[in-house]
Amino acid sequence: MTTREIYNLLFIFLTKACSYFCLFILIFLISSTLIKAWPELSFEFLNSYPSRFANKAGIKAALVGSFYLICLTSIIALPVGILSALCLEEYIPKKSFTKKILELNISNLASMPSIVYGLIGLALFARFLNFGTSLISGALTLSLLILPIIIVSTQAALKTVPKAISLAGYAMGAHKYQIVFGLKLPYALTGILTGVILSISRAIGESAPLIIVGAVGYVSFLPDNLFDSYTVLPVQIFNWAGRPSADFHNRAAAAIIILLLVLLSFNIFAIYLRQKSIRNTKS
Amino acid sequence: MSTEEEILLECKNVNIFYGKKQVLHDINLKFPKNKVTAIIGPSGCGKSTLLRCFNRMNDFTEGFKLNGMIKFKNLDIYDKATDVPRLRKNVGMLFQKPNPFPKSIYKNITWGPKINGFKMDYDQLVEKCLKKAALWDEVQDRQHESALELSGGQQQRLCIARTIALNPEFILMDEPCSALDPKSTNKIEALIKELSQKYTIIIVTHNMQQAARISDYCLFLLSGKAVEFRKTEELFNAPKSPKTKNYIEGLFG
Amino acid sequence: MLTKRSLDQCIKISLRIFLIPSIICTLFTVVFLVKESLPFFKDVSISDFLLGYNWQPLIEPRSFGVLPLVSGTMHIVLISIIFALPVGILSSIYLSEIASKKIRKYLKPSLELLAGVPSVVFGYFALITLTPIIRIFFPQIEAFNSLSAALVVGVMILPMITSLCDDSLQSLPKSIKEAAYALGCTQFECIFFVQLPAVFKQMSASVLLAISRAIGETMAVTLAAGATPSLHFDPLKSIQTMTAFIVQVCLGDAQNGTVEYHSCFAVALLLFLITFFFNGLGKLILKRAKNHDY
Numbered sequence: 001m002t003t004r005e006i007y008n009l010l011f012i013f014l015t016k017a018c019s020y021f022c023l024f025i026l027i028f029l030i031s032s033t034l035i036k037a038w039p040e041l042s043f044e045f046l047n048s049y050p051s052r053f054a055n056k057a058g059i060k061a062a063l064v065g066s067f068y069l070i071c072l073t074s075i076i077a078l079p080v081g082i083l084s085a086l087c088l089e090e091y092i093p094k095k096s097f098t099k100k101i102l103e104l105n106i107s108n109l110a111s112m113p114s115i116v117y118g119l120i121g122l123a124l125f126a127r128f129l130n131f132g133t134s135l136i137s138g139a140l141t142l143s144l145l146i147l148p149i150i151i152v153s154t155q156a157a158l159k160t161v162p163k164a165i166s167l168a169g170y171a172m173g174a175h176k177y178q179i180v181f182g183l184k185l186p187y188a189l190t191g192i193l194t195g196v197i198l199s200i201s202r203a204i205g206e207s208a209p210l211i212i213v214g215a216v217g218y219v220s221f222l223p224d225n226l227f228d229s230y231t232v233l234p235v236q237i238f239n240w241a242g243r244p245s246a247d248f249h250n251r252a253a254a255a256i257i258i259l260l261l262v263l264l265s266f267n268i269f270a271i272y273l274r275q276k277s278i279r280n281t282k283s
Numbered sequence: 284m285s286t287e288e289e290i291l292l293e294c295k296n297v298n299i300f301y302g303k304k305q306v307l308h309d310i311n312l313k314f315p316k317n318k319v320t321a322i323i324g325p326s327g328c329g330k331s332t333l334l335r336c337f338n339r340m341n342d343f344t345e346g347f348k349l350n351g352m353i354k355f356k357n358l359d360i361y362d363k364a365t366d367v368p369r370l371r372k373n374v375g376m377l378f379q380k381p382n383p384f385p386k387s388i389y390k391n392i393t394w395g396p397k398i399n400g401f402k403m404d405y406d407q408l409v410e411k412c413l414k415k416a417a418l419w420d421e422v423q424d425r426q427h428e429s430a431l432e433l434s435g436g437q438q439q440r441l442c443i444a445r446t447i448a449l450n451p452e453f454i455l456m457d458e459p460c461s462a463l464d465p466k467s468t469n470k471i472e473a474l475i476k477e478l479s480q481k482y483t484i485i486i487v488t489h490n491m492q493q494a495a496r497i498s499d500y501c502l503f504l505l506s507g508k509a510v511e512f513r514k515t516e517e518l519f520n521a522p523k524s525p526k527t528k529n530y531i532e533g534l535f536g
Numbered sequence: 537m538l539t540k541r542s543l544d545q546c547i548k549i550s551l552r553i554f555l556i557p558s559i560i561c562t563l564f565t566v567v568f569l570v571k572e573s574l575p576f577f578k579d580v581s582i583s584d585f586l587l588g589y590n591w592q593p594l595i596e597p598r599s600f601g602v603l604p605l606v607s608g609t610m611h612i613v614l615i616s617i618i619f620a621l622p623v624g625i626l627s628s629i630y631l632s633e634i635a636s637k638k639i640r641k642y643l644k645p646s647l648e649l650l651a652g653v654p655s656v657v658f659g660y661f662a663l664i665t666l667t668p669i670i671r672i673f674f675p676q677i678e679a680f681n682s683l684s685a686a687l688v689v690g691v692m693i694l695p696m697i698t699s700l701c702d703d704s705l706q707s708l709p710k711s712i713k714e715a716a717y718a719l720g721c722t723q724f725e726c727i728f729f730v731q732l733p734a735v736f737k738q739m740s741a742s743v744l745l746a747i748s749r750a751i752g753e754t755m756a757v758t759l760a761a762g763a764t765p766s767l768h769f770d771p772l773k774s775i776q777t778m779t780a781f782i783v784q785v786c787l788g789d790a791q792n793g794t795v796e797y798h799s800c801f802a803v804a805l806l807l808f809l810i811t812f813f814f815n816g817l818g819k820l821i822l823k824r825a826k827n828h829d830y
Contacts, residue, residue, distance in 0.1 A: 005722065005726070007722070008722040008725075010724075011728070012634055012723065012724070014626055014629055016634065016635075016636055018623045019626075021623065022623065022650060025650070026649065026653075029665075031655070032661070033657075033660070033665075055792070069779050080554050080557055080654060083551055084551075084555050086551060088555065091548050102555060102558075105559065105728055107819060108816070109558060109562060111745070111749070111752075112752070112811065113754065113811055115752070115753070115783070116565065118571075118786075119782070120561065120568065123564075124564060130570045137829075147557065148558070162382075164380065164382035165384060167340070167343075167378070167382070168383075168688055169384075169394075170343075171338060171371055171375070171376035172372065172394070172445070172775065173370075173372025173395070173399055174367045175398075175540050175543075175544045176394075176544050177543060177544050182394070188384075198652075205654025205655075205656070205657075207654070207655075207755050208783065209752040212782075234654055234656045237656050241659065241660045250815060252664075254431075254658060256657050257659070258658065262791065264649070267649060367539075453571070
């Protein structure tokens with residue numbers, strides 16, 4: 001074998017190794033955590049509040065808090081995000097300066113570190129609007145965080161609508177809003193939903209901004225109203241992992257497994273939706 | 284053009300520009316009602332541009348400018364007060380590449396009437412339109428399946444069906460058969476002949492034989508100018524202009 | 537009566553209202569960060585802040601040189617990029633050029649799953665699992681160290697690099713490959729000497745975007761890298777990044793109005809500017825690369 005052929009084979013092997021290495025990391029991460037978490041997982045774990053004692057600590061408050069928070073965040077962020085993207089894509093003239101600035105703005109917001117969102121949330125919602133360290137402050141902060149993701153993915157989905165369809169609609173005497181809401185939006189729906197699901201998955205896993213804006217690590221009640229204190233699963237994990245005791249580390253591991261299960265189901269749903277949209281537009 | 288023919292559409296001193304480039308020069312024409320008028324000419328001579336003026340679809344093209352007047356039922360369609368969506372509702376359009384909506388066959392036909400606020404028995408409407416478009420036999424059992432699963436020829440006939448669902452005054456066709464196979468083309472040509480009994484049709488085609496087969500009147504456009512506009516038999520058998528003669532005999536285009 | 541035309545106009549105007557939150561967010565961020573940092577810069581000069589190498593804002597004797605925090609952040613960025621860049625590019629080559637369609641169909645989504653793992657999980661992994669493993673090879677490693685944290689940050693930015701490079705390789709026209717193969721080169725030579733140079737701009741952009749992401753990473757470094765700001769180059773020792781410091785101040789009880797409190801915002805402002813710079817540069821290069829497409 002010539003040197004060239006040897007280099008070629010080595011190279012191909014290296015690329016394969018790297019790809020499967022990534023997969024291996026994922027599997028190693030999950031399994032090592034699962035081993036630590038397995039003995040801790042029980043119904044009692046899901047149904048108890050945090051405690052000073054590791055063997056009594058549970059994620060009930062965190063689970064319910066996460067659920068409430070995500071519902072609130074979705075109610076706020078989804079309409080605003082989807083409608084802004086619609087406005088940006090359909091109602092602002094293309095190639096105009098306004099559009100460029102607005103898109104630059106959103107692109108910049110999309111890559112701002114999440115901790116900065118936390119500080120904004122603290123200043124704007126917790127202090128200035130006086131909502132305090134409550135559920136609504138956290139929901140508003142998270143909404144700001146995922147807003148750019150929703151906008152970008154909705155815009156991308158709208159861009160895939162073939163021009164021929166809107167031309168056909170106009171030729172039949174439709175007004176613009178009938179084209180946008182009656183033809184374009186339904187066509188782009190699965191793409192939009194995929195983006196929505198991905199942004200919600202992101203929100204479920206966020207902890208830094210929520211810590212800043214007031215999600216606490218020790219909550220032994222379920223939030224009653226919008227202005228109550230709360231905790232969420234990632235913050236609970238942070239709290240337990242940061243303690244010196246190994247028992248709490250194992251509780252953290254168990255909470256991680258639950259969190260990953262929730263995220264996995266969301267991701268699988270998103271992949272299913274993406275396959276469905278490809279099928280719809282190909283036939 | 285004999286004076287007995289009723290005029291539906293009239294162009295007066297129409298000049299069209301895309302930005303600084305002039306694409307149509309001094310068009311003065313009268314299109315008769317309930318007849319098929321074919322617009323023929325070599326590629327790029329402005330046929331589609333002229334066609335798209337009649338339902339103001341050119342408004343979507345950047346830099347489009349029209350000088351002159353286009354009268355439809357004695358109203359200038361380029362007047363500022365014109366209700367453009369209403370105009371488009373009254374003028375049907377068939378595109379070069381069939382473009383059914385990614386919805387069911389049924390919904391493709393009912394979408395137009397629904398957004399224009401027609402209230403009627405939609406099942407009957409769909410059956411009537413599909414029959415008129417010679418598609419009923421083939422799809423009556425699968426009206427609620429996706430329109431995208433039909434063949435090219437069937438999709439174009441569906442587009443015809445959805446156009447006539449709005450009961451337009453006239454129908455514009457922009458090379459409707461150029462993307463289809465000969466068999467589908469035959470079906471659609473037969474359909475056009477039949478439709479012309481009720482609707483006025485203006486069809487752009489680069490296929491001269493097609494124009495000779497199906498049209499009553501023929502307009503020959505060359506480099507943005509109307510060279511000849513006469514009854515089809517007269518134009519093909521005894522063209523007045525040598526340019527028309529050359530084109531028909533295949534010397535260019 | 538509401539005509540369709542007026543409804544159309546109504547919708548056109550009312551939709552613009554939804555653009556307001558994103559605009560306010562940016563404006564508020566900038567104004568707020570600057571406003572809260574100003575009191576800090578009254579007490580501490582900018583040169584002392586940017587060039588000082590002693591960061592001790594919370595206990596006496598106080599000192600506000602931010603270089604240790606920046607150095608901590610750079611530790612993380614450097615090590616994570618050294619790890620993630622080659623692995624990411626090689627993986628993208630495998631996905632795009634070498635793997636069969638069937639393998640790609642299953643491998644690509646799995647790698648995207650990696651991108652969905654929250655950073656707090658990676659922080660836990662670095663602290664609890666990875667550091668003990670590294671300790672086997674380097675027993676002198678501290679419980680909090682920059683190496684574990686940086687490695688997991690590398691894993692976090694890996695999917696970003698892989699998918700950007702994969703997309704750019706996919707968008708290359710086939711003719712380039714065909715020309716190279718027709719001249720008799722091996723797959724390695726074609727990829728390494730023809731395709732990669734052709735997507736060099738996109739690859740650089742992906743590195744810049746990944747750097748921006750690594751700089752802004754918070755939870756993994758807060759859990760695993762430590763809280764001791766210091767200027768050293770030993771990855772086996774504890775450090776503190778800018779982001780970890782911000783978390784520390786917010787979780788602590790610095791009083792509103794004190795220099796310590798405002799130091800948090802000064803650091804946040806610096807963080808914002810640095811990520812904005814890297815991100816803007818990366819996006820600009822991507823845009824230029826798109827315009828010069830084949």
